[in-house]
Amino acid sequence: MDVHVSLVGRRDLAGQIYRQLRAAILDGRLRAGEALPPTRELAARLEISRNTVAVAYDRLAAEGFLESRVGAGTFVRETGSAARGAPAASPLRPRRGWDGLDLWPAPMPGVTWDFRAGLPDVRLFPYEAWRRIMAGLLRPSALAGAGSAGDPAGLPELRAAIARHAGVTRSVRAGARDVVVTAGVQQALDLIVRVLLEPGDTVAVEDPGYPPARMLFEAAGMRVRGVPVDAEGLRVDALPDAARAVYVTPSHQFPLGMPMSLPRRRALLDWARRREVVIVEDDYDTEYRYGGRPIEPLQSLDADGRVLYTGTFSKIMRPVLRLGFLVAPPSLHHAFRMARYVSSWHAEVPAQAALARFIDEGLLARHIRRSRREYEARHRRVAELVGEWFGDRLALVPSAAGLHLSARLTDGADDAELARRALDAGVGLYALSEFAVTGPPVRGLVLGYGAVAPPEIEAGLRRLRDVIARPA
Numbered sequence: 083m084d085v086h087v088s089l090v091g092r093r094d095l096a097g098q099i100y101r102q103l104r105a106a107i108l109d110g111r112l113r114a115g116e117a118l119p120p121t122r123e124l125a126a127r128l129e130i131s132r133n134t135v136a137v138a139y140d141r142l143a144a145e146g147f148l149e150s151r152v153g154a155g156t157f158v159r160e161t162g163s164a165a166r167g168a169p170a171a172s173p174l175r176p177r178r179g180w181d182g183l184d185l186w187p188a189p190m191p192g193v194t195w196d197f198r199a200g201l202p203d204v205r206l207f208p209y210e211a212w213r214r215i216m217a218g219l220l221r222p223s224a225l226a227g228a229g230s231a232g233d234p235a236g237l238p239e240l241r242a243a244i245a246r247h248a249g250v251t252r253s254v255r256a257g258a259r260d261v262v263v264t265a266g267v268q269q270a271l272d273l274i275v276r277v278l279l280e281p282g283d284t285v286a287v288e289d290p291g292y293p294p295a296r297m298l299f300e301a302a303g304m305r306v307r308g309v310p311v312d313a314e315g316l317r318v319d320a321l322p323d324a325a326r327a328v329y330v331t332p333s334h335q336f337p338l339g340m341p342m343s344l345p346r347r348r349a350l351l352d353w354a355r356r357r358e359v360v361i362v363e364d365d366y367d368t369e370y371r372y373g374g375r376p377i378e379p380l381q382s383l384d385a386d387g388r389v390l391y392t393g394t395f396s397k398i399m400r401p402v403l404r405l406g407f408l409v410a411p412p413s414l415h416h417a418f419r420m421a422r423y424v425s426s427w428h429a430e431v432p433a434q435a436a437l438a439r440f441i442d443e444g445l446l447a448r449h450i451r452r453s454r455r456e457y458e459a460r461h462r463r464v465a466e467l468v469g470e471w472f473g474d475r476l477a478l479v480p481s482a483a484g485l486h487l488s489a490r491l492t493d494g495a496d497d498a499e500l501a502r503r504a505l506d507a508g509v510g511l512y513a514l515s516e517f518a519v520t521g522p523p524v525r526g527l528v529l530g531y532g533a534v535a536p537p538e539i540e541a542g543l544r545r546l547r548d549v550i551a552r553p554a
């Protein structure tokens with residue numbers, strides 16, 4: 083351990099070293115078993131005689147703090163008092179709002195059937211291909227062209243690959259220059275807030291809606307207003323006059339699951355144009371559509387340049403990769419590049435390069451085709467079983483996309499209480515009421531099938547049926 087020792091003046095040098103090392107051991111910075119630097123090395127670093135360091139070490143050894151092992155060096159001994167001293171109480175407090183936030187999703191350790199929405203199946207990830215590409219990139223020669231720092235907006239080849247991918251799979255109109263590589267949708271939203279909004283601005287979100295987006299807007303000092311959704315998606319007639327931005331999930335409303343109808347999408351664009359409002363389109367799982375007409379994103383219907391479009395690789399790859407993107411009009415290119423730069427410079431370069439190759443070699447398209455078949459089968463199975471086993475109490479929201487299905491409780495039962503009981507029985511899922519923003523909660527259950535393989539879907543839903551059938 084390269085422990086920090088500093089000397090003042092030339093007096094009592096051994097005593098100074100002794101006291102600093104003793105303090106480091108007592109407050110836990112140096113832990114039992116850690117090696118101290120050899121006396122010769124520490125002496126050279128401090129420009130003093132080796133003997134002075136040896137005197138300090140001998141004293142610490144005599145007091146039981148250190149032990150020497152012949153041929154191995156000097157080590158910190160177990161003193162029994164190494165609990166780190168509590169840091170001084172601080173008067174510093176976070177700005178209003180931070181203490182009220184909590185992690186979402188809350189951890190659910192030890193569930194047997196994890197039906198939480200939004201989780202992809204880690205077993206479907208194309209590890210072999212990803213490993214091969216990564217291994218090729220982690221060589222000195224492979225990233226030589228990347229220089230000492232990347233472009234804040236992203237690796238050029240990845241921006242180009244994303245523009246093509248989004249164009250082909252979602253008919254998004256974008257060139258490489260319009261794309262900013264982000265750490266998921268979440269960072270895209272953060273950049274949008276920084277570049278376009280002021281604290282105190284009103285942001286309209288869908289109600290029920292996606293909690294991390296709401297939390298981000300609140301943490302940045304925005305006023306968040308929930309806007310009800312109906313079978314056609316966000317109710318444009320209920321948007322608040324004060325809104326400066328509207329955050330929507332039109333391809334697959336989160337969490338209910340229906341797409342926004344075409345007339346509604348047109349009405350939203352029209353409303354935004356008249357009010358000069360920014361539309362933030364979160365297209366988080368559009369690659370997984372199971373039939374039905376493809377949904378045109380707001381971004382491609384927009385003739386006015388007021389839609390900021392964001393997508394993610396969290397669902398088609400894995401959320402832990404933290405890779406997503408933002409598509410912005412040219413008037414915002416410079417600001418977004420700078421916002422990305424001041425926030426964390428740029429996304430990790432090897433991962434960006436790997437993803438670019440993954441897309442360019444056609445591997446992403448193949449992975450999407452395969453995983454779509456798998457998820458579609460699960461989607462169908464969950465829908466069948468919910469109809470068969472829960473039809474008297476749960477009404478599925480029609481949906482043909484994504485990694486989850488939602489169902490409303492038709493008898494007004496307490497969904498949070500059902501979800502708690504399900505968890506006790508080993509079934510992890512969300513209650514729909516968890517997603518309420520400012521309006522009255524919709525009651526129901528969200529059934530994610532991304533992380534539950536088909537035989538387990540049946541077992542898990544059977545267990546859920548037992549829980550629901552039992553009176554509270």
Ligand SMILES: Cc1ncc(COP(=O)(O)O)c(C=O)c1O
Binds near residue numbers: 364395401
């Ligand atoms: C509505 C919505 N947006 C975005 C995401 C993904 O966000 P990120 O790209 O930050 O992982 C999710 C994931 O569950 C989601 O449900």
